[in-house]
Amino acid sequence: MSSHLRKLQISTLLLSALAALPVTAGVDDIVKTPEEIALEQKIKACAQTLKETGFVTADDKLIFRYCETRILSRGIKKGRLAQRIINERTTELNPFVITPHKQSYILPFTISDRFNRKPYESNELISGQLEEYESKYQISFKVPLRSSTLFIPGDGLYFAMTIQAWWQVYSDEISKPFRETNYTPEIFYVAPLPWKPNDGNMAFTLHFEHQSNGQTQLLSRSWNRILASVVYEKDDFAVGIKPWYRLKENEKTSPLDPSGDDNPDIHKFLGYYELFGAYAFNDQHKLSFNLRNNWNTGNGSIELNYSFPFPGSSRLVGFAQYFSGYGESLIDYNHKQQKIGFGIAVNDIF
Known part of the structure; x- marks a missing residue:
């Protein structure tokens, strides 16, 4: 041949x-x-x-x-993040493959230093039996809404869904309920920027995002946001900033009103932006962070994620997560705590 x-x-x-x-x-x-x-x-x-x-x-x-x-x-000199985007796009039109968005992982064991029972006080039986240690998982995927360029060569328009759940799997006496589940559907646009400072690459995104915990009345939490971000990546690291604007909702007439704003003060605890980034020490060990802050109130949070080799598997990665501050979940948006968890992830940060 x-x-x-x-x-x-x-x-x-x-x-x-x-x-x-x-x-x-x-x-x-x-x-x-x-x-x-x-x-x-x-x-x-x-x-x-x-x-x-x-x-x-x-x-x-x-x-x-x-x-x-x-x-x-x-x-074009491609860093790890740019290479991940290219690799993901090879699956976008395959109907039998789900393309990752954020990391998908399961933490069989997480523990809090200050577990939040207050939202559940209306049901003393459940509130008293909730454990400060539980499981957590996240599933995140995206699908392209266009198969061709919209405005800029290399851009993309997507629908994405991220689901986070906190599972009281160790609470035998109350039938191991899912304490909290957060649903985040979004539509976002991503495109490269022409600037390449220090031989790196830059991109920007625009998002419309809804986030809700799917609960009713006293336990209901939700908000709608318009977000934008600018990302810079080079070689083994990436960093970016993502500010947002919250879309206003009507005030509730009473705490049991099914319509209206469930959490009008959420910005006081989660702020108006987040800083995020990731660094790969090598192909097996990677660290990512997410930082939120409100400069007026001093409230915010930091989340650190560390991935490492998972014994006996070339497909899964070991995963550890540390969180400190407000808003680990929507039900905890105004509650400050520290949490740590260990488990596995099905996809790495890049």
């Missing part, structure tokens, strides 16, 4: 693997710059060359995406 033929067959395999990478063929009525026109011509020429060989059986969209990825990635 000739070297040329082997390369063509490898390209065919890559076309399937790169199914979800963005397309630069944007909306026709947008005026394109000479640079954008030249880039599109290069991609089309690449796609036409592959199709003319007769060895590539993928459809035009896959061929176009493969060529775009190959051309756009030339000369």
Whole structure:
């Protein structure tokens, strides 16, 4: 078999693997710059060359995406975060694969130094039997809402869902209930920025997010936010800032009013922004953080996540989490505590 033929067959395999990478063929009525026109011509020429060989059986969209990825990635130095984004986009159009959003993990054991019983005091039986140690898990995924570029080459529009649950699995006398579950659906847009300070990469995101614990009346907590972020990554680290604006809700007429704002003072404890980042010591040991703060009240929180090798598995990673401050869950938004947990994660930070 000739070297040329082997390369063509490898390209065919890559076309399937790169199914979800963005397309630069944007909306026709947008005026394109000479640079954008030249880039599109290069991609089309690449796609036409592959199709003319007769060895590539993928459809035009896959061929176009493969060529775009190959051309756009030339000369770009990619850090761990950028490489993760590229790897994730190879699964976006595969209906049998769920693409990660945030980390998904389970902590079979977590313990608090100041467990919050106050929200459950209306039911003394349950409140008295809740344990200060429990399990916690998070599931997070995203799906693309477009299979082509919207505004900027390399951008993406997504729907994402993150579910966190705190499970009283050790409370045998009250049938091991789920004490709290937080649901966070969101729609977000992500795109690269043209600046590359110190040979790094930058991107920005825009989000509309709803977060709720799905409870009723006295236990109900929720809010809606518009968020934006700017992220910088290089080599083994990434850092970013994400401010938000909370969408106002009507006041409740009484504590039992099913409509209205469940937590009008949440900003006093969770603030108006978060700082986040991650660093990889190597391929097996990685640390990430999330910091929230309200400068007026001095309230906020810090969360540290550490991943490490999980014995006997190349797919799972060991996972440890430390939290200190307000808002570990929505029901605890105005309660300060420290928590630590240990478990496993099914995907790493990058």
